[in-house]
Amino acid sequence: MEDYIYISSDDDEWDNNQDYNNDDDDDCEFDDGFSEIEQQSIGICQKAPSCKVIRKESLLAAQKEDLQRVMDLLSLKEHHARSLLIHYRWEADKVFAVFVERGSEKLYAEAGVTLEGKDELTPTLSTAELTCQICFEDVPVEQTTVMDCNHRFCNDCWTTHFSININEGKSKRVTCMAQKCNVICDEGKIRDLVTAKDPILAEKFDRFLLESYIDDNKRVKWCPSVPHCGNAIRIEDDEYCCEVECACGVQFCFNCLSEAHSPCSCMMWRLWMTKCKNDGKTVMWINENAKHCPRCHHAVEKNGGCNLVRCRCGQPFCWLCGGATGFEHTWSSIQGHTCGIYKEGEKDKAANVRNDLLRYTYYYERYMVHCDSLKLEANMKEKLHSEVLLLEARELQSKDFSWAENGLCRLRQSRRILSCSYPVSFYVFGQSLFKNEMTPKEMEIKQNLFENLQQQLEINVERLSMFLEEPFAEYPEEKVLETRMKIMTLSTVTDNLCEKLYDCIDNDLLVTLEQATHTIARYSSNGVAKASELPN
Structure with a gap:
């Protein structure tokens, strides 16, 4: 058998006499892993995947899981639970932690959630009117809408307010129109009012609410595939610095969404990619065809036979040794310079640049x-x-x-x-x-x-x-x-x-x-x- 270059500890010794024949035709769980017997022989622990693929069809189901947890434990309606989860970036455990540590009032107040209050206006006549405090028009009560905070305005003003927020991409947390009121509006009422005027805009609103599970969730990110496969990946634990593979086959770093790059850190990889993009294609050409100016350190290409060259910054230097010179030269010498004499220990910035x-x-x-x-x-x-x-x-x-x-x-x-x-x-x-x-x-x-x-x-x-x-x-x-x-x-x-x-x-x-x-x-x-x- 060949010799293998490896320094092993006692735990890493390989038993060459072990029987590796596998008579069972079992499929390997991981494409880049080992069969079951091989896993046992080298000590690989089988571990269930710690991440899930969320397709467009399963996005609603994924969102419902967290919504149902909050709704059940806090006895809330769906739109209240969604407002809490969006505020806390879909961290259900954090919602419960704040509830236990600070109480329900603080929990709801910080997220802009107000449970439904009693409507002070109880009209006895269907023809009753009130004055909208936004447009100051008198409108029938049935053409007005009240939110959980007990603020009531006409439907036209509400619809305009909602439409503006949806078009500006702020539909995930639309607050009440009343001055200094930060209560989140009921998404059901938003949907009903906007649908009556613009059904397409209402669909856009629903899409924003659905995709908030990905856009505002630290545990979920879109797959960075190009063209986009439409999938998102959800990790099941708090280890955000990990590498995952989407169902489309793209492997990427969950933390920075770059291609899988471990054992290089995200910051090093970003710097390396930038440097390769800027310097990689030219580094070999520069190394073979150019030299660095001793003054400004820019690369200079020689386009003539004379070995006295001048950088664009105006600095003349010797092409043979890279040393700075004067502006004039003769057949026998260059002003202020002679590279025919070796100087022990001479260092300059140009040498450092070349070394880098x-x-x-x-x-x-x-x-x-x-x-x-x-x-x-x-x-x-x-x-x-x-x-x-x-x-x-x-x-x-x-x-x-x-x-x-x-x-x-x-x-x-x-x-x-x-x-x-x-x-x-x-x-x-x-x-x-x-x-x-x-x-x-x-x-x-x-x-x-x-x-x-x-x-x-x-x-x-x-x-x-x-x-x-x-x-x-x-x-x-x-x-x-x-x-x-x-x-x-x-x-x-x-x-x-x-x-x-x-x-x-x-x-x-x-x-x-x-x-x-x-x-x-x-x-x-x-x-x-x-x-x-x-x-x-």
Whole structure:
């Protein structure tokens, strides 16, 4: 068997004599996980998905769950419960906590909820009129509407007020028109009045109320797919910094809605994406064709044969060494400069800029190499499937070939993690984001630890990729079993290394830095959590 680069603890030892044959043809719960016996052999705990897919058809059902909880426990009508939940960002537990700690009066007052009061106007005649305090017109009582706060105005004024709020996108919390009254209007009465005048606007109002469950809910976010799939994802716990997969197949960070980027924090990823967008396409060209001005540090391209060049800021400098010079030169010398004499220990800003560019180029190249490999390996699934079909057609002793596709899932997960680890190196061990957060000695020790894990992961990821690309369907049975063992072993090794890399970042690097700002999603052997369907 091949040697694998991995520093293991006693808990991570691999028993090569264990029987991995799986006679049961069970489906793997996760596409990028392992079969049941393989999970037991490497200690992976099966865990139910912690997130749900909310489709358009199930959005009402999802909203009804929280509404019913509040309605039952506080004995409220639906529109009162909705007003409370919208105010508290659909956190039902927070509604109950405020109720217990501060009482119902504070709870309702802060959310603008007033339970229905007694209508002081009890008309005895159907022809009775009153004066609307908005338009000051005398109107029949039956053409007026009273809200829970006991303020009554004519239907035309109410309808105009509601229409303006709906068109301005404020329909989720429409307050009473009375001066200094912050009570939320009854959504049923809003719907009835607006429908009578503009049914399309009433539908828009209903849509706003329905989508408030997503727009105002910290636990629910729209899937960032392009074009938009129409789904939303709801997480079931308070761990907002996590990575999820929508039913449409898009994997994303729930916290920042970017593509899945752990073990890189959201802030580092945002900075890295911006830097790659601004500098990535030109960094190699600049490195090969330009030099930096020693005064303003802008990149300068030489368009002639003379080695005395001038930046747009007016500074002349020597193209050979990058040093600043005078404005004149002769056949034998350049004014104020000679680069033919080596000066020990000479440093300048241009050298620092060049070093920064070279440092960024180093990490950018490695990041892009693994991103490109990830795209190419996405096409391996069809090839592996064909290989498995050929193996199944042969009369081999082993009938379980899930190790091939499981290995590919592990490869893709580890490759993505590896690519995202390079922005972590760039920022944590640089001088821009965490300047003066670590002493030089601390940085050296932690950088050696992190880069050692990173290098081990890179070596084993490449080995796993190499074995998966082999035409093992053509091998004799003995060699097929050997390849199977190599792929399963490497899958376990890369899984353990990924977990150690996350642990190193979270507990060794970020623990001494701004950890609250740079929280990362937890590592999961099963990969990004796939959202399960929420019943309609």
